[in-house]
Amino acid sequence: MADELINLTIDGAPVSVPKGTLVIEAAKQAGVLVPHYCYHPGLPVAGVCRMCLVEIEKAPKLQIACATQVAEGMVVRTQSPQAKQGRMGVLELLLINHPLDCPICDQAGECELQDFTFQEGRPATRYSPDYAKRFNPVEDFGPDVLYVPNRCILCTRCVRFMEDVAKEPVLNVSERGDRAFIGIHPEARLDHPWAGNVVDLCPVGSLLSKDFLHKARAWELDKTASICTGCSQGCNVTLDTRDNIVVRVRPRPNLDVNRYFICDHGRMNYRWMNRGDRIEAPLVQRDGELHAADWDEACERVATLLRGAGGRAVALVSPKASTEALFLARELFTGLDWRGAFQVVMGEEAPLAGVPNLALRAERAPNAKGAELLGYTRDYAATLAAAESAAIVLVLDEPDLVVRTAGTLIYVGTVLPDGARAATVVLPIANVAEEDGTFVNRDGRAQRYFQAKPAPGMARPAWWVFSELAAAAGRGERIASADEAFERLSASVDGLRGLVPA
């Protein structure tokens, strides 16, 4: 009976949880974080670090919260003197072979060993400085992973991830006793398409990302909830920014989409967000050249074009554009004979074997589904051909596109490709890190992302741009926010109908 609820008490707080729940998870519901290292909800239970020792009434000795299932009437005490003493003992032992090189360690500031030691560790070690600490040289495990064995606390999260989640068991625990270390198969590399997760899983600074190495201290980072743009899976991520530069992408747990993981393709797919060669002001065509203008002038120019437009309009859009932008771009053409299309770059599919329905998808765009729901088609070649005779051609952030048209070209984008120099108007927009918005993943799930850094110069979110253009052309009202744009689209678009921004 999966629905059967078990009642227990944790640090005095009553909780009811489904049968089979582990004490450590039940504790979270009681607002209690039991310190732990080897336990991770996305991995099989190992029960080896012994950090989550708690007192359970009627049990003869301390129990580990990560491997103990709840029972009716159970009374758990995480803060009893015995439990705290037990965990303090583990912390002391974990530190005796740990180098305490926090000042030069990438993990410092987001290190669970640091955090729990501050929280409940011994004020000073009793390990004599005369004793040598375990030493093993740093090892190059894979394209993005370094192993610093001296910092390793042998929690085996990385071993279990590769074995049970990635199903490519290239890591193990080698040697025994205090000589133990994480070993890699002598003929293998840690180059699985999802291998980078071991860096996130490592509770200390033992597995490090080469990409992030020495880029920032943890406390210098601002964190913003976002959605990965690497493919149509729509993995939830956090963008870490330092001084408005994206320096790292990490998975953000979502049990329905990506659990606790992201692939390496997504993880590395952020440098373009920091591009320096951005369009920083609206540009309008005058005397055969593009000249910087203000938004009023640019909008008025487009409004004039739209007002006088007859014949066919064509929109060639990026499947990485927000659903809000795609919706408002469509609204701009209300009443015109228009067609819109997008193209998706394809790559190789790379599933994470241990998690159902999770893969780096062949379709390398986050919002193809959103574009489809809004009536944009995949019939790109035909639409491109139709652009030749169209009166108005709108291109939304497709820098590699070469478009020929006898009509007017409006280019809305983050950067200015040569092909856009013939445009009548060029409008600068924010990229995914610089705006709020929504992507719809391949399963039809609408997911929001948030602004992590400011857009350069006068660049604005694409939804704002289309809302301004519509207002200037008398084709709609001004919209104040991405939320409002979403509310408007969810009122009318099948597949997204009725959704409200959380």
Place this chain on the structure above:
Amino acid sequence: MGYPHKPHPRETVVLSKYFGDADARTYKGWVKRGGYEMLAQALTMEPAKVIDIVKESGLRGRGGAGFPTGLKWSFMPKEKKKPHYLCVNADESEPGTFKDREIMRWTPHALLEGSAIAAHAIQAEVVYIYIRGEFTEPWTYMERALAEASAAKVFGAIKIYLHRGAGAYICGEETALMNSIEGKRGNPRIKPPFPAAAGLFGMPTTINNVETLAAVPPILKQGAAWYKGLSLSSPKSTGTKLFSVCGHVQKPGNYEVTMGFPLKDLVYELCGGMRSGRTLKACIPGGSSVPILNREETESCLLDYEGVVERGSMLGSGGVIVFDDSADMVYQIMRLARFYAHESCAQCTQCREGTAWTTKILERILAGQGKMADLDLLLDLSENMTGKTICVLSDSCAAPVVSGIKRFKNEFEDYIAGRRKPVMVA
């Protein structure tokens, strides 16, 4: 080591009856001595009946824990839905213990017969006998015996395999042993699930020690009441037990006595007493993992599960290590700690780090660089290492340290205070 074996008059030879008799190793020789009769009989019996007899006999696990064998067998599912396995723990690696080795060397068929009876009782079709890697000679005899007995088709539908260990002490821990058979690293598993629910290959499994299983055919032959009657003390400890005595005695070796036999008599009579001119100082009664006894405790200790506990230690595997007054207890304890530090599987923090740290502190004390605070530190560390890990290797390291400091504190203090010449520790 005194073979051909001539038992001391005060010994009760059941398991060791044919020790030293090479003919008993052969299939023919074993059959001539009444071997495999009980197996043939057991195979015609209801499994539950066999379990009842063993329960009634009071036989308890001889590997160290002393869990009632019949009760353990009864934990196996009665209604068989999955394959059942019997694992035989022949990975005898406990320092000071060498009884299973002798059973396999001299009476391999006793083990095979007992194993097959047990397999029938728990409805297991497959038996794995996990033999310590260093046991080359026992391995040879076991292999030969298994080939002969299999050729004679005495095991019915039961299939017996020998599996050779590769030298890790921890593989003698029951769940580590199962991992090892499965081809995995020999790490102990978290319990529950217990082996009877999910053991080898995730199937219901019973694991028994060599000596335990070797006692099963005699129990069937002579009856539970006879076995139960073999006790000099507690009714909870029945039958005979092999004690492997080593250390500073005149005649080290394996001795088989009934439960409740005085440790004092074992040392002074059966083993001929201490080396000349020496007196007894200490004794580890049950293999290196149990607390050390001092002279008074040793001389008043009865060898059964309850009697040894009463003196503050445990019967364990029956490996009796005897120290005379020349023994340096600090050094001996350091050597034990070093053994555990070497053999820790490295899973649990307390064990991986604690065993090694304990060793370092003891080595430093021996080097004359210890501090008085080190003794409290050792005790506190041992407390941290007790009852907090997956298996009891960590506890086993702590036991001799705690009992050693308690009973021989002066020896530690002598090193720390500089009253004793430092020892170079290699």
